[in-house]
Amino acid sequence: MLAVRKTTPAHGFSLDDVPEPEIRAADDVVVEVEAAGICGSDVHAYEWTGGYEWMAPLMPLTLGHEFSGRIVARGSDAGGLPLGQRVTVWPSSGCGRCASCRGGEPENCLNKKTIGLMKDGGFARRVVVPAAACFPVPVSIDAELAALTEPLCVGAQAVEVGDVRLGDTVVVLGPGTIGQAIALFARLAGASPVVVVGRNDGERLATVRRLGLIHTVDVAHDDLGLAVERLVGGKVDRVFEATGAGASIGDGLGLLRKGGVLVAAGIHARPAEIDLTSLVRGKLQIRGTHGARPATWKRVLKVLAESGEDFRPMISHRLPLEQAAEGFELARRKVASKVMLMPAGA
Missing domain, CATH: 3.90.180.10 (Medium-chain alcohol dehydrogenases, catalytic domain)
Structure with a gap:
């Protein structure tokens, strides 16, 4: 074979x-x-x-x-x-x-x-x-x-780690499969709006919009902070990093309100630089997520059985x-x- x-x-x-x-x-x-x-x-x-x-x-x-x-x-x-x-x-x-x-x-x-x-x-x-x-x-x-199922579970687990709640404002950095999954499960958790960000990512951002996630930003053509402020009205509650690009960690922290949470889901080849003073004074949190627990697999399969075409x-x-x-x-x-x-x- x-x-x-x-x-x-x-x-x-x-x-x-x-x-x-x-x-x-x-x-x-x-x-x-x-x-x-x-x-x-x-x-x-x-x-x-x-x-x-x-x-x-x-x-x-x-x-x-x-x-x-x-x-x-x-x-x-x-x-x-x-x-x-x-x-x-x-x-x-x-x-x-x-x-x-x-x-x-x-x-x-x-x-x-x-x-x-x-x-x-x-x-x-x-x-x-x-x-x-x-x-x-x-x-x-x-x-x-x-x-x-597997990438959807990774996304669902990330949303659980981020403790996304009804009415939270969310930015997802990275429009690939994991970013798409995070955005979809954040929406299912009641987040609104959910903004998905890419760089020179026209095809994948178009997929995001076909999934019904209408708020997208391509930072090759738009300033990240200004675009998010325009779409959300200010800082956000949760940022999910699904790019694997070290600079996105700092970018994401800069989008958070005081007490906000950044969840890192990307795999990084190199260390990232973080402004710890801003993190401390802003009472921000960084949480890591990887894979998913068995209960998440069962939950995602239930969601797929009910609304797979989505x-x-x-x-x-x-x-x-x-x-x-x-x-x-x-x-x-x-x-x-x-x-x-x-x-x-x-």
Whole structure:
């Protein structure tokens, strides 16, 4: 079968013919992948961006951690998941043994090996995953919407970390998939207005507007502070950073009212400079968020089952696995929103 493989610590990937995976543990299942989204982390691995050097000793491995598919084989201790069940896969499920897992926080597992970044992932026709990492997908959710679950969970978790409440004013820095997810779940939490900001990001900001989020700013053509003040009427309650650009942290802090909260969700290759005096005197907070807890996955699947079509505009391209290189370039150049690879038959 074909697989998108990271084989060397350098720019690019390989599209290789690899053996079909086999179950090696009693609690494993084989998932036949129906849809798999290209994430910003995949693009960083493709470009070999700073901060991903830890992947080098794990190569070669198959990329892809946002995916859905159907169970086609199962181990003897794979729980109640029947063959044919459509699932979406939590890529960072816990080991079940460490202090975090025993304490009910498997999302903070000390021994986790992220599917698609630390071990073989979903950019292939089939992948082996722990049964415990699989969330059954309601029948009303199709494969491509199910494959959006992981990034939507990241966004929903960020909004929870930010403690967004009814009537809060929110700015989201970064119009990519995570930024879109944050904006959508902030709106669901009752925030208004929600402003999404990009730089030279016409295509993705257009996607944001198709999602019904009408307040957008492109800082290549507009001053950030003035634009936000014009749209909101002053400083804001919450800022979410989903760019991975260090300067955006300082920019975001400058938008907050006294006592406001900035939630950092982007992955940064370099340290960021922060004006701590302004932070202290403004009684501001910076909170970090990464991944999502199991309860968030269940909540997001419930939302998708009830209103999945509201999220479909996030998907801009659907390509066969053989065209993965095209998909990665679309994502890298920011001329796509979410690119879905369809591995069936590859």
